[in-house]
Structures are given as C-alpha cells and as structure tokens.
Amino acid sequence: MSEAGVIHDIGYQRYDGPRLGRGAVLAALYQHGLRASFGLGRPAKSKIFPWMVAGIVLLVAVIDAGVRARTGIVLFDYYQFDDTLTWLIIFFVAIIAPELVSRDMRSGVLPLYFSRPVRAADYVGAKAAALVTAVWLLLGVPQLIMFLSAAFTTKTGMRGVWHEAGNLIPGWGYSLLWAVIFASLSLLIASLTGKRAFAAGGIVAVFLMSTPVVGVLNVLPSTTAHNLSGLVSPMTLVNGIGIWLRGKVDMGLDIGQLGPVYGIEAFCLVSACLLLLLARYRKVASL
Amino acid sequence: MTIIATQALTKTYGGGVTALADLTVDVDAGVIGLVGANGAGKSTFIKIMLGLIAPSSGEVRVFGLDPVAQTDQVRARVGYMPENDCLPPDVSASEFVTHLGRLSGLPKTAARERASEALRHVGLYEERYRQIGGYSTGMKQRVKLAQALVHDPDLLLLDEPTNGLDPAGRDAMLTLVHRIGNEFGISVVVCSHLLGEVERICDSLVAIEGGRLLRADRISAMTTASDVLAVEVSEGTDELAVALAARGLPVSHDGRLLLVPLDSEDAYDTVLQAVAELDLPLHRLDQRRHRVAELFTTKETADV
Numbered sequence: 001m002s003e004a005g006v007i008h009d010i011g012y013q014r015y016d017g018p019r020l021g022r023g024a025v026l027a028a029l030y031q032h033g034l035r036a037s038f039g040l041g042r043p044a045k046s047k048i049f050p051w052m053v054a055g056i057v058l059l060v061a062v063i064d065a066g067v068r069a070r071t072g073i074v075l076f077d078y079y080q081f082d083d084t085l086t087w088l089i090i091f092f093v094a095i096i097a098p099e100l101v102s103r104d105m106r107s108g109v110l111p112l113y114f115s116r117p118v119r120a121a122d123y124v125g126a127k128a129a130a131l132v133t134a135v136w137l138l139l140g141v142p143q144l145i146m147f148l149s150a151a152f153t154t155k156t157g158m159r160g161v162w163h164e165a166g167n168l169i170p171g172w173g174y175s176l177l178w179a180v181i182f183a184s185l186s187l188l189i190a191s192l193t194g195k196r197a198f199a200a201g202g203i204v205a206v207f208l209m210s211t212p213v214v215g216v217l218n219v220l221p222s223t224t225a226h227n228l229s230g231l232v233s234p235m236t237l238v239n240g241i242g243i244w245l246r247g248k249v250d251m252g253l254d255i256g257q258l259g260p261v262y263g264i265e266a267f268c269l270v271s272a273c274l275l276l277l278l279a280r281y282r283k284v285a286s287l
Numbered sequence: 288m289t290i291i292a293t294q295a296l297t298k299t300y301g302g303g304v305t306a307l308a309d310l311t312v313d314v315d316a317g318v319i320g321l322v323g324a325n326g327a328g329k330s331t332f333i334k335i336m337l338g339l340i341a342p343s344s345g346e347v348r349v350f351g352l353d354p355v356a357q358t359d360q361v362r363a364r365v366g367y368m369p370e371n372d373c374l375p376p377d378v379s380a381s382e383f384v385t386h387l388g389r390l391s392g393l394p395k396t397a398a399r400e401r402a403s404e405a406l407r408h409v410g411l412y413e414e415r416y417r418q419i420g421g422y423s424t425g426m427k428q429r430v431k432l433a434q435a436l437v438h439d440p441d442l443l444l445l446d447e448p449t450n451g452l453d454p455a456g457r458d459a460m461l462t463l464v465h466r467i468g469n470e471f472g473i474s475v476v477v478c479s480h481l482l483g484e485v486e487r488i489c490d491s492l493v494a495i496e497g498g499r500l501l502r503a504d505r506i507s508a509m510t511t512a513s514d515v516l517a518v519e520v521s522e523g524t525d526e527l528a529v530a531l532a533a534r535g536l537p538v539s540h541d542g543r544l545l546l547v548p549l550d551s552e553d554a555y556d557t558v559l560q561a562v563a564e565l566d567l568p569l570h571r572l573d574q575r576r577h578r579v580a581e582l583f584t585t586k587e588t589a590d591v
Contacts, residue, residue: 012408012471015401015439019392028389043377044419113436115337115367116390117359159392233472286340 011067014111026122033130037096046099053092057085058241061142065149078143079242082178085139086235089182089208092138093131097186098199100127104195110284128183128274135179136148136172143171167270178238181266185234191280207234227256231265242267288318290442290474291336296345298331298498306331308498312478315505318468320485321490328498329478330370333444337367350441352521356384363392368433370478371433376420380406380430381455383419384437391438398437405433408471409463425456432463436473443467443475449484461488518545519571520560530561549574 032041038054041045064075076084104110113123147168152162189198190208210233217229230236230253244259255262291314298307300511307328310546323329334340335347338354338361347354354361370472375383381402406415414422419430427446435443448464449457465488468475481484484494486506494501520527528545534557538572539546547554562569 013404014472015397016391018394019396019438020394021392022359024394025390025392028386028395032386032389041378041382046377103375108369108371108373109375111369111371112367112373112387113390114363115369116361116387116438117362117392118390188459213472 011182022117022122024121025117026126028095029118029122029126030129030133033100034133035129037130049095050092050134053088056089056181057138057142058145061084061145068146068253069149069153078146078167078247081143081146082139083173083175083239083242083284089135089138089178090204090235093135093182093186094200094203094207096134097131097183098196101187101190102133102194102196102199105284106196108172114285120285122277123281124187124274124277125286128277131187132176132179135183136176139175139178140172143168143175149258174238174242177241177266179286180270181234181238184270184277188273188277188280191277210234211236223256226254227258228261229253230255234269237262237266237269247260283284289313290316291476292346292348292519293439294346296332296347297343298335298340299343300330303554306498307335307495310495310498310500311345312493312503314493314503315491316474317490318465318488319474319476320478320482320489321476321495322338322482322485322492323495323501324480327480327495330446331498332495333356333367333446333476333478336444337362337365348422363438364441366438366440366443368431368448369442370437370450372427374419377418379416380411380419380422380426380433384415384430384434387434388437393438401437401439402433405409405436406430408467409433410459417536424451425453428452428456428460429463432460434494436467441473443473444478445475446478447480449479449481457484464488483576485513493572515574516547516549516554516558517541517571517573518547518562518569519543520545520562521568521570523565526565527561527567530565531558532559544571 035041036046038050061081063217064081067073067075081090100214104113114120147164150164151161154164156163185206186203189202193202213232214236215228217225219228230240236253239253240255240259240262241256243253244262291312293310293312296310297305299305310328310332312487321329321332321591322566331340335342336349336354338358341355349361350364352361376484378386384402384405385398388401389395391398403415405430406412409432411429411433412428414426419427422430431447432445437443445464449460452460461484464475464477467473468488468490477489480492489506491505493503518527524543524545526583528538528540529545531545536547536554536557547558551554558572
C-alpha cells in the first residue's frame, strides 16, 4: 500500500454549520418527490414507465405541431390535447402516486420522516405539490412545444404569436386543473395501502368505474341528468369545468347551465382529498 | 448534567390502555439503558420524547425543552433509530442518509458530507453506494444508526438496536453504541428487553415495567458490594456447600457453580481452606460481578 492509500481516522467531527428551517425541509421533500416521479435517483427500472409516457405525450405533441406547421390543419388545440391524453394521465398517476406514497408506507420509512421536523401537513403538501408538478410538466411541456411550433410558423407575425400565447396560457391552466384533481385523488387512494400494485389498481379502478355511470346517466330521458352526468367521473368533471370556463360546448358532454356546480364539486373534491390525506398522515405520524 | 427529566409522566391511550403511569425520572448524560419487557412502555416513552405523541398528563423535558411545544428544537438535537424495518430497498445507503439529512435541515452539500461521515463511522465504506435491498441485516441496522447520526444530534434514541442480529453482530453494534457514547460525546438511550446486553455498555439504567419506574440508577451504584465468588469443583459440590455453610458463608447454587458473596478478602481464604480440607479437585475460583438482572429478580421477589 502506498502512503496515500492509508486512511487516517480523524475521529468524529461535530457539525456546527447552519440548520435550515421547515421551509427548506419542505423544499427538499418536494424536490425529492418530483425527482422520484420521473425515476431520477432511482434504478433504471423505475425510469422506464414515466419516460415512456412522457415520450408518447411528447410524440403526440410533435406530430400535432408538425402537421400544423406543414398543412395548417389543427389536429387538436391545447384543451383537446389534455382531453385526448386522459388515459395516459390516468396511467401516469396510477404508477407515480403509489411510487410517491405507498412506497414510503411499505418500507416503513415514515417514522424516520416524522421524527424529524417534518409534519403530516408538510409531507402531504410536498407530495401533492410534487405530483401536481409532475403531471403538469407532463402536459405543459408538450403544450409548449405545440406553442413554439405554432409561434414560429404563424403567418400573422407578432399578433399571431400573441394570439397563440393567449391560447397557451389557459391551456396550461387547464392542464393544472387536470393535475390538481388527478393528483389529490390518486394520492388519497395510494395512501391507503403500502402495496404499489394494489394502489395502482385502485386508482385505475376509481377512474374507470365512474365512466360507465356517466354513460348510463346520459341515456336517461332527462336533460338535468345529462347535465349532471359529468359530475360522476373525475375526467368528465375536469371536462365540464373546461366547458364552463370557456363558455364553449364541446362534443360529448353537455353541462347546460350547471357550470358552477362543476366548479364547486372540483373544489370540494380536492379539499376533501387533501384533508383526508392530512388526517391519514396525522394518524400515521403518531404511530 | 440532566438531559431527560420527567415529572409524573402519564400516557393513556384511547382504549383506556395505560402505557406510562406516573413516571418520574431524571436521566444524566452518557449511555443509558432503558429496559423493560415488551409492552412496558419503552416505545411510548421514546415517542413522547420525540414529540410524536403528547403525554396525557405530567411533564417531560429533553435538554430542558418541551417536546410538545418546542418540537423542532428538540428534534434537531435528537436522533431516532426505530425498532422496525424502515429502509427503502431501491436506493443506496448514501443517497438515503443524505435525503434524511436534508429533512433534518442540513443544506445539500453538508447533508452529503455528513451522510458519508455517518456511514463511515458505522462501518459502511464502499458498500454505501449499493442499494439497501442487497444489504445484510447487520448492514441495515448500521444504516439505521447512520441516519440517526447524520444531523449530529446530542442524544440518540435507539429502539432495540440489536434486533435480529447474530451474536457477532450484536457485539459489533454494542461496541459501536459504546463508542458513540464515549468517544463522540453523544448521549445514547438504548432500549432493550435484554438486560444482559445493555448493562455491558451503559453508564446508567432505567428499568420500567407496566409503565411504571422500577429502578433508575447508575450501573456502578447498582453493582457495588455485590461481587460474588464463583467456585467450581469437579466433584463433591454438595459436600463443599455443606462445609462452606458450616463456616458461616451463605452459599447458593448456580448450575454446577457455587456462589459465595465476597464480603471481605477473607472469603477467598475460607473457600480455599474448605476445598483443601475436603481434598476436592478445584476447577475454578473467580470473582464475578453480580449481573444487574439478578438485582432486579431479587428485588422483585422481595417485593412480593
């Protein structure tokens, strides 16, 4: 062994550097969650799924942008883009939400978190924010690509770019709506079990089972039933709010004058999910 | 210096289960053994000290701070190693401990440095870049200890640190805990239901049973004047016992051994004379310390 190879034991060193507050802890937890959503800092296996979904979504956006640039035909606008990709969003949250919360539950790591300055509210907040951001990025980045393509090929100069940006911003807002509703609902379901497969199945089931109910309500001979049918399923709920806020009748769902009901339900749904999550982790933290 | 002080600490759970009843104890810095059977209230006590659950009544102070009101200050100075499995299998030890360091409020680079340091101190070197799922139980226990050390606490709360380890692993873990307490200058509370294990490394001992304090004292105070002589002869054990009893020594049997209290140096001579007179083949004659366990058992029987 050379002299340089000798390891000198310098003994235990006390730490007297800065200790950051709960804000920094929250930020660290959020960052960790966001990275985990895309499998960063995890083995290659956990990168496959999120990047596959992201790849498909990007591909759809690139094709749309390409077709539009070449032929001027708009395959779908920013809203329709989100609506079209509903299934991918469901699969994305069904895999990522358990990755964020069930995994912690399964490995028993929570006592280590809650014996540190992390509180139940911090944990729920950071995880929800991480998943919302992940879903929003999943939709928002392709939307940005669509925008860039449209902006560079516009024939009306700056005015065209502004017009396009005026479409993009609400489109991003719509994506955020998808992200918030899907993230809170799927996190709540995932927090109930430590088994990732069960959690994923549960999330898909909740999203899928509600769809036939919408269909049944839609064949009833009552306009009110038609107008209310969208409330049953999270997908049509988001849809309905989009229709309400844009004041535009979309194909399929007819919400009539009941737009505010959709808005209220969405708000209540998200609040209820987050409060239930908080209650759940309050209990877990003291175990 | 008193690091943990409780005053009539009581914790009653919802179902009317009393986990801690009227516990009053002052604990000095050093390595402290917290012993009691399963369900004696050890884990409840630890959770109260961490501010995870609030006591039903009574007071607790850790470093003079109230864990309920000043939770963050207490947790910054306390490291906790839980009893159960608490490690995710698919990250490396290095990454995991770094993450927990950040959750304790360390800045990113400091967390990374401290994580390597902590892992080095518990004896994980190159392995720390491997995924935890591939670790042995002993290595996992070390990672659990490292995560409790990462934010440089002044007090470690270790819940059954030797759980699931083989005898060699137990010894290594106990040596490590002893080193942390004596060389690192960090006080350690070691929870265990195995008295014989903690008494080797502890400065003081807190024994609880059914949520009540059984005894709290320094080990040295518990074991003074309680040394015994162990005598082993190849044959004629019973004759020797009779002979020693005749000389006024209260003999007790322990398997093939005879135990004689070592009240004065004369006991040696008395035993030797007795053996010589009976002309027995003496196998062993050594002084041994009373194990703390025996203190508790005699005390308990005395109480009954």
